[in-house]
Amino acid sequence: MTNKTYAMDFAFYNTIGLYDFEARCEIVKDIGYDGINFSIWDGTRWKESEKYNAVREKYNLEVTGTYVVLNLDFPLEHLHNKGILTLLENIQGCNQIDLAIQSAGVGVPKSSPTGDGAVYKWLTKALEICERRNIELLLYPHITFWMDSHKDAVRLCKNLNHPNLGIVMTSVHWYLGDGRNLARFLKETFPFTKKVHIAGSKRTPLGWGQIGTAQTLDTGELDNFALIGGLKNLGYKGMFGAMMWEEGGDPYIKLKRSYDALTGMIERAEKHPNWTKHVIDSATEINLI
DSSP states (O other), rough: OOOEEEEEEEGGEEEEEOOHHHHHHHHHHHOSSSSSEEEEEEEEGGGGGGGGGGGGHHHHHEEEEEEEEEEESSEEEETHHHHHHHHHOOSSSSOOOEEEEEEESSTOOTTTTGGGHHHHHHHHHHHHHHHHHHHEEEOOOOEEEEEEEOHHHHHHHHHOOOOEEEEEEEEHHHHHOOOOOHHHEEEEEEEEEEEEEEBBEEEEEETTTTOBBBOOSSSSSSOOHHHHHHHHTTTTSSSSEEBSOOOOOOOHHHHHHHHHHHHHHHHHHHHHHHGHHHHHHHHSOOOOO
């Protein structure tokens, strides 16, 4: 299997609380993942990244990234946002930051290019640090946020045209936000994609935000095998990660099921590339809804 795998630590959040840092690392390694993707949410918690540098040596596990949210409803100097720059200046043992952009400013509608100026100003500062420290800043499209779709992330990447700026593809946010024309989505996003978060998903008012779910990879209505195969047929050689949100229950069981499903899909896509050839070659629109 050519693609390495990782687990996002979202699976360790439940109604009882968050599992300890050490337990998260041990569980992910025990299951067989190559890496773990952490979440610190905003700049006020940047010091949590100080543990990352010891992870590879202690657990033989790669820290594949950390998730953080920019919110320009707050001033640039507010710790919520300024702390992300502090994170970039100080982080060790991790060279990828997954950046969601919740707001481009008070009153700016989601996906509106009127917010681009303020976002470019912040990203320019961040990318100066990233270039100096060899960090990749990966835009994380998130439904209901200002950077709501992968089209927004592609627009930012094209306009800024910076080698340290890329995209983390998130299957669930694409599916729940649009979910149409998989071939076009993959082709548009692929040139900037550095990492891929995979989640099982279905549209339901009982899910997150009354929109849908991010569940174990062996469940749901989203055909992640088609997505993985399509990406690999385009030449993607990067990592795939298992993502869940509000799953609850025993995270070991959920992550193990997702690991088995994820590695199985990757191996099938490698062994039988023709099985998903239609995803990219089809001249007709392919909908997964």
